[in-house]
Amino acid sequence: MPPIADRVTSLPPYLFSIFQQKKKELEARGVDVIDLGIGAPDLPTPSFIINRLVAEVQKPDNHIYSSYNGCKEFRQAVADFYKKTYHVELDPDTEVLALIGSKEGIAHMAMTVLNPGDTALIPDPGYPVYRSAVHLAGGKPAYLPLDANNGYQPEFHKVPADVRDAASVMFLNYPSNPTAATVDVSTFDQAIDFARKHKLAFLHDAAYSAVTFDGYQAPSVLQSRGAKEVAVEFGSLSKSFNMTGWRIGYVVGNKELVKALSIVKSNTDTSQFLPIQKAGATALRSDFSAVKENVSIYEKRMTIMLDALRNIGIEVSKPKGTFFIWAPVPEGFTSASFVEKVLEEAGVILTPGIAFGPSGDNYFRISLSVDTKRLQEAADRMKVWNPKES
Numbered sequence: 001m002p003p004i005a006d007r008v009t010s011l012p013p014y015l016f017s018i019f020q021q022k023k024k025e026l027e028a029r030g031v032d033v034i035d036l037g038i039g040a041p042d043l044p045t046p047s048f049i050i051n052r053l054v055a056e057v058q059k060p061d062n063h064i065y066s067s068y069n070g071c072k073e074f075r076q077a078v079a080d081f082y083k084k085t086y087h088v089e090l091d092p093d094t095e096v097l098a099l100i101g102s103k104e105g106i107a108h109m110a111m112t113v114l115n116p117g118d119t120a121l122i123p124d125p126g127y128p129v130y131r132s133a134v135h136l137a138g139g140k141p142a143y144l145p146l147d148a149n150n151g152y153q154p155e156f157h158k159v160p161a162d163v164r165d166a167a168s169v170m171f172l173n174y175p176s177n178p179t180a181a182t183v184d185v186s187t188f189d190q191a192i193d194f195a196r197k198h199k200l201a202f203l204h205d206a207a208y209s210a211v212t213f214d215g216y217q218a219p220s221v222l223q224s225r226g227a228k229e230v231a232v233e234f235g236s237l238s239k240s241f242n243m244t245g246w247r248i249g250y251v252v253g254n255k256e257l258v259k260a261l262s263i264v265k266s267n268t269d270t271s272q273f274l275p276i277q278k279a280g281a282t283a284l285r286s287d288f289s290a291v292k293e294n295v296s297i298y299e300k301r302m303t304i305m306l307d308a309l310r311n312i313g314i315e316v317s318k319p320k321g322t323f324f325i326w327a328p329v330p331e332g333f334t335s336a337s338f339v340e341k342v343l344e345e346a347g348v349i350l351t352p353g354i355a356f357g358p359s360g361d362n363y364f365r366i367s368l369s370v371d372t373k374r375l376q377e378a379a380d381r382m383k384v385w386n387p388k389e390s
């Protein structure tokens with residue numbers, strides 16, 4: 001065995017790969033598995049974005065290295081998007097950085113801000129990458145517990161003083177994966193106050209900012225007063241424009257954080273392929289009608305699934321954003337035992353809440369990433385499982 005660093009071998013196993021293994025085993029036995037575990041859109045990238053990519057790939061000028069902070073056209077498109085959507089002014093040269101997907105930026109930002117042994121506050125339940133990124137950077141994750149009874153809003157006064165004083169970084173994510181919780185701008189005002197008072201870098205992950213329903217507009221952290229002193233916001237084209245495989249996102253906000261991250265990136269990746277950045281700029285400059293069409297598809301799917309869950313005694317109110325349903329597991333189950341049972345007996349993959357942190361253990365996540373027919377089928381099979389009916 002060649003040597004592998006402790007920081008890698010000590011990472012917990014990636015739960016999603018365990019499910020993919022089980023899925024293969026079941027499919028080999030002839031089971032028609034419906035996978036509601038994948039947290040990514042199943043819909044194609046809109047053609048106007050693909051057309052721009054194709055045109056730009058043909059130009060030899062685009063085959064060279066991008067500038068390390070991303071091309072000007074992309075950074076300007078991000079700044080214009082912030083101006084139009086949030087009335088926030090950004091300097092595209094110092095306050096915007098192109099990323100190879102926001103996950104890349106989050107992982108490298110953890111390395112940028114944390115010294116070995118430093119504490120990072122991460123939401124629980126939350127996107128698992130915060131924890132692993134902090135771990136890989138040599139930091140210590142400390143959970144910021146989010147409570148269902150309080151709509152998964154952060155409760156800063158509940159963070160123990162020793163944790164708060166030790167922490168140098170805080171991650172938040174709204175609209176949230178996995179809980180689908182949303183906030184209004186006053187929550188970000190409080191988060192900014194908390195971060196300024198306790199000298200934290202505040203990293204907000206806005207991957208689902210454009211995936212919202214019923215007239216709800218997700219706020220940007222940068223709308224809060226003083227945000228640029230302590231905060232950056234990560235954005236992604238993956239979920240809104242169905243561009244997961246393209247690997248394009250951005251980070252905006254505090255100049256020092258943006259600059260420091262760009263130093264890490266200039267020593268590791270030298271940014272994304274220019275035609276992909278330019279196609280990303282085209283997406284951000286669009287009227288977002290393609291996003292609205294996607295969202296209306298998710299909304300239809302959500303209605304179907306929420307009705308189906310109600311029929312088997314699982315009550316969830318409709319969230320204002322994301323393509324996730326975060327639902328309580330029935331009495332007598334943990335998230336893992338419930339998900340296992342539904343997989344074995346109904347051939348439906350759900351994600352156990354425990355994958356997102358200890359407070360997720362009474363919940364499971366449904367990703368609405370299959371068409372309505374398959375979703376109805378999944379719901380029907382879960383009905384068959386329901387002990388009340390069988």
Ligand SMILES: *Cc1c(COP(=O)(O)O)cnc(C)c1O
Nearest residue numbers: 101102103127177207236238249
């Ligand atoms: C999918 C996802 C990301 C990563 O998106 P990319 O831009 O594709 O890297 C980041 N945060 C959350 C919460 C996500 O669900």
